[in-house]
Amino acid sequence: MDFRLGKQAESLRAEVRAFLDQHLTDELVERCHRTGVAHDAGFVRAMHEAGLLALGWPEEWGGRPCDALGFCVLEEELSRAEAPYYGVSTTHMVARTVLRCGNDRQRAEIIPPAVRGEIVIVLGFTEPECGSDLAAARTRAVRDGDHWVVNGSKMFTTNAHVGDHVLLLARTDTSSKHEGLTTFLMPLGQPGIEVQEVRTVSGERTNITYYRDARVHDDWRIGEVGGGWRVLGEALQEEHSTGFGASMVRLLEAAEGWARSAPGRPAPGGAVRPRIDDPDVRERLGRCATEAEVSLLLQRRAAAMARQGVAPPAEGPMSKLFSSEALTRAAEDLFDLLGPDALRSRLSPAAPEGGRVEHAMRFSLGTTIYGGTSEIQRSIIARRGLGLPR
Numbered sequence: 439m440d441f442r443l444g445k446q447a448e449s450l451r452a453e454v455r456a457f458l459d460q461h462l463t464d465e466l467v468e469r470c471h472r473t474g475v476a477h478d479a480g481f482v483r484a485m486h487e488a489g490l491l492a493l494g495w496p497e498e499w500g501g502r503p504c505d506a507l508g509f510c511v512l513e514e515e516l517s518r519a520e521a522p523y524y525g526v527s528t529t530h531m532v533a534r535t536v537l538r539c540g541n542d543r544q545r546a547e548i549i550p551p552a553v554r555g556e557i558v559i560v561l562g563f564t565e566p567e568c569g570s571d572l573a574a575a576r577t578r579a580v581r582d583g584d585h586w587v588v589n590g591s592k593m594f595t596t597n598a599h600v601g602d603h604v605l606l607l608a609r610t611d612t613s614s615k616h617e618g619l620t621t622f623l624m625p626l627g628q629p630g631i632e633v634q635e636v637r638t639v640s641g642e643r644t645n646i647t648y649y650r651d652a653r654v655h656d657d658w659r660i661g662e663v664g665g666g667w668r669v670l671g672e673a674l675q676e677e678h679s680t681g682f683g684a685s686m687v688r689l690l691e692a693a694e695g696w697a698r699s700a701p702g703r704p705a706p707g708g709a710v711r712p713r714i715d716d717p718d719v720r721e722r723l724g725r726c727a728t729e730a731e732v733s734l735l736l737q738r739r740a741a742a743m744a745r746q747g748v749a750p751p752a753e754g755p756m757s758k759l760f761s762s763e764a765l766t767r768a769a770e771d772l773f774d775l776l777g778p779d780a781l782r783s784r785l786s787p788a789a790p791e792g793g794r795v796e797h798a799m800r801f802s803l804g805t806t807i808y809g810g811t812s813e814i815q816r817s818i819i820a821r822r823g824l825g826l827p828r
């Protein structure tokens with residue numbers, strides 16, 4: 439079996455790296471780190487001008503031909519560089535949901551500006567009281583003529599403070615758990631919506647949003663009334679196929695850089711060798727490299743299935759589950775390897791490798807929650823992959 443991505447994909451990788459070398463400046467990286475905001479309008483505009491923003495979209499919507507493996511390469515490189523791309527990721531995820539589940543007007547008004555990076559759409563699924571059980575949503579939408587009046591709150595609405603719309607999951611019928619949900623593409627920045635900043639342990643900015651008699655026209659209902667669970671499934675299929683192999687590669691590069699430069703124990707004769715000559719260091723680096731490779735292959739398997747027109751119902755969650763837990767294991771192991779110096783963060787001049795190991799330790803903890811917890815992923819794998827009962 440040939441695991442290589444092919445010349446076309448590797449050519450795209452070189453193109454993406456050249457773009458990042460030019461546009462992902464030290465100033466932009468520093469600003470993103472300090473603000474915790476994973477979106478930058480200038481960077482997104484540059485991606486569009488370079489022809490990298492609309493990869494894989496149909497040409498009639500302004501897209502550029504690219505198969506699923508090519509798109510996988512794009513996401514690997516953006517993730518490895520920690521580029522401010524998350525706003526684009528959620529926007530395109532929702533736009534693809536509108537393409538599949540929306541009506542002609544919604545497609546015409548949302549997809550073109552989304553593909554060009556002119557709008558930001560955020561996700562309004564999780565609620566403070568419901569955790570991973572999205573179907574337990576309590577945020578209510580009550581019909582009032584041609585409008586719906588929304589009251590409730592949503593957690594982890596990342597980029598809502600710079601967003602234009604939120605894909606909102608709301609309860610329209612209290613008599614049924616799953617069939618009582620409806621999705622709306624709700625405009626932000628209107629009276630009745632409040633956005634409050636929330637900081638994660640890794641320093642990322644997310645938000646909690648409050649809806650107090652906020653209104654959305656029925657024209658912006660996505661799918662049928664009571665059909666929100668199906669629409670949500672379309673959106674989450676993509677999110678469940680994410681992976682963190684590229685983040686592991688970045689962590690491995692940082693740890694290897696430290697190991698090559700940090701002095702180790704004196705060898706016989708008094709010479710001091712670098713830490714990378716230490717068998718324990720090599721074992722830990724090798725373990726991380728192995729799991730990084732497996733993580734990348736799992737993500738590419740899901741992409742290869744998508745290229746063949748097959749949805750990866752269990753393979754996508756396998757990629758997300760394994761890579762997030764592998765990243766957490768590697769971060770803990772390499773943090774322990776660096777010892778007290780691993781506590782130094784990016785803002786410390788003495789931080790090893792710019793504080794990447796310290797940040798990876800904090801960042802990894804959230805990856806087992808993003809896009810559905812590890813428990814949710816295991817449940818999906820059991821049901822869809824193994825055919826086990828709920």
